[in-house]
Amino acid sequence: MSHFQHHVFFCLNRRDEGRDCCACHDAERLQAYAKDRVKQLGLAGPGKVRVNKAGCLDRCELGPVVVVYPEAIWYTYVDEKDIDEIVESHLLNGRPVERLMIE
Template identity: 65%
Template sequence: MSHFKYHVFFCCNQRGEGETCCNDAGATAAQTYAKDRVAELQLKGAGKVRINKAGCMDRCDNGPVVVIYPEGVWYSYVDHEDIEEIIQEHLLHGRVVDRLRI
C-alpha cells in the first residue's frame, strides 16, 4: 500500500529565456495554491494527499502540467480555478476531470 492515497506532482521546471516551460505559466504559484488548499481541507499527510514540485516532466507543449498518482492521470491547467476543480473532483471525490486531462 502506498504511503499516500494521492501523490501529486507539479512540473515547476524553469528553462532558459525563450524556451517553453511550465514555470513561466505559473506552475510554482499553482503548486503553492494546491499545497495550501490541501492543508486547509485537512487532506495533508500519511494516507491522504502529498503535493510536490517536480523538475521537467517532458510535457512542455501541454504545460503547465500536473500528474496524480497512483492512477497516473495527467492534467493541464490555466489558473487556480482549474486547480481547485482538480482538488475538489479528483482528490476529494476520486473523479477524473476530463476537460483538463491530457
C-alpha cells in the same frame, strides 16, 4: 501499497533560452496554491494527499502539467479555478476532471 492515497507532482521546470515551459505559466505559485487548498480541506498527510514540486516531467509543450499518482492521470491547468476543480473533484471526491486531462 502507496504511502499516500494521492501523490501529486507539479512540473516547475524552467527551460533555458526563453523556451516555453511550465514555469512560464505560473506553475510555482499554483503548486503552492494547490498545497494550501489540500491542507485547508484536511487532505494533507500520511495516507492522504501529498503535493510536491517536480523538475522537468518532459511534457512542457502541453504545460503547465501536473500528474496525480497512483492513477497516473496527467492534467493541464490555467488558474486557481482549474486547481480547485482538480483538488475538489479528483483528490477529495475521487472523480478525475476529464476536461483538464491530457494523454
